[in-house]
Amino acid sequence: MSPADFITLSSFPQAIAHIDCDAFFASCEQARDPSLKGRPVVTGKERGIVSCASYEAKARGVARAVRLGDVKKLCPDAVILPSDYELYSIYSCRLFEIMRRFTPEVEEYSIDEAFCDLTGLRRMYRTSYEEIALKIKQSIQKELDITVSVGLSLSKSLAKICSKQHKPDGFTVLPGDRLHIFLKNIALERVCGFGPNTVALLEKQGVKTVFDYIQRPREFAQKMLGKIGLELWHELRGVKVYPVKTEIKESYLSISKTKTFSPASGNREFVKAQLMRNLESAFIKLRRHGLSARCLCVFLKKNDFTSAGLEARINRHSASTLDFTRICVELFEQVFSDGLLYRASGVILSDILKEGNDHFDLFEDPVRVECLRKLSEAADKINDVYGKHTLHIASTEPLGCKRQHPRNNLTWRKTELLKGETFRKRLAIPLLKL
């Protein structure tokens, strides 16, 4: 190999690690209950499809989004659990906190993966980037009892390719002076940002691997894939373009509630009632978190799995269901067509703020707004005592007041309340199941 093949001679001009948990939800369940270790564990019982399968289950052919009925056929001894998001969020917070012990620059990329910028830390820890990344990995495994796969390289794009290289429990280091060897065997699909269409386009140009791509001149990247293509070209050559973003997402971006009903229905009143029930549920959640929304999107899913939806904004933020009911009905009337069968309805609330920061419109009647707010508050109180949806808006009458979600898929933690805990409020420390 001639020196001309080198992309950079520097091993780590900067160091970015990507840390990705292995089968996160299932691993959390196995960490809480060690009797599940080594057994095929599947989460998603409440949804009827697999949301996460442990590596033991994956080995038996169970994949994400497989129906639970099929899981039982593939793997009769699988342990099927309802998703316990409370547990997963606690583990997720702890995961990021452990990383922050090593570096303040941690980007929470999703619930179970993060980027860490380690640049410059060698001097402080008096050791190599590789050792620091390994130390993070070992701390997570020791303290959380779950395994992670780590990729360490020069940019976010490269680190992410590395962490996927060996899974589970992988540790892949790619210094700059090895780029030209490593990337020769990496297919284009492995790059985060290259979809099937991009890959097809590049292959037509004779680009088969990531190495081929970065060997082409930058003008090629710019011409074929525009700005993103050029950014990725730099990233893949070990030049950091995308920074590690450390701000924490504090607020909800949107709240959605969807409900599928079977059999599918063409009955206007029934579908409307289902939709309004979703609206009610979404607002109950909104108020529980002390938030208010301004934008409402309504959608109906047809029997052929296509869907139609419409969106509307009101003139201020509100947490009162009744501020949105009329608009919701209007949107529904425009989306619904007679003679079609519908299988699901849903609402999405967006443009969300903390409650109490709403500004009144010039022509608004503040007394009415305050009355609606108090009304919602009272309705929540009544429903807390007598059960959700006991007091409901009239258009949901066809559904009665029975619970929409029967609570038969309760997580273990919700059935194992400690003294002083309630159904809504529990200690933020995982309870081991030994």
Added chain:
Amino acid sequence: MKKEILKQYAEKLHEHYLKSKRMPTYSEMLGIFGLRSKNAVYKRIAALVAQGFLEKDSSGRLLPVRLYNPVKILGAVAAGFPSPAEEENIDLMSLDDYLISNPQATYLLKVDGDSMIGAGIMPGDLVLVQKGRTPANGDIVVACVDNEWTLKFFEKHKGKTVLIAANKKYPPIEPKQELVIAGVVIANVRKYK
């Protein structure tokens, strides 16, 4: 500005402080307080400083002084009488900080069985267990012996580990094959009401 409202702002700052271990910047406070202008943030901060919730250091940065109302440690006080200890400026910690030293590695376990009754651990108690900590002699550990999880005293002499119960009913255990230690018990919580 009303004290009640200021208290709410202080609580929000405290929440952020607990989460990120630092005071937020003015632009972050826009989001935290739900305000649109930094001038509005400035006014609220000035009020919080005036009321003694916050202080500014010599470079103008904010210091959290009294953002929340924790359980007060009053020092050793003769029961029944108000004490000058109350006025003493001492650092305060929450029960969480007191009980837990590594929050990321600490777990709860509900005690089942009477093997540690002699050490004051009753069935139904809630113990705090730290994972990934090497046990020392005399520590109470959560261990798995022959597929059974138990709480025992940990003793290791000349490379030989013995698990000892605090109850005469149970003889000491010398694990023959593999011994799994899930963690070390660092505190016991018993809630009566």
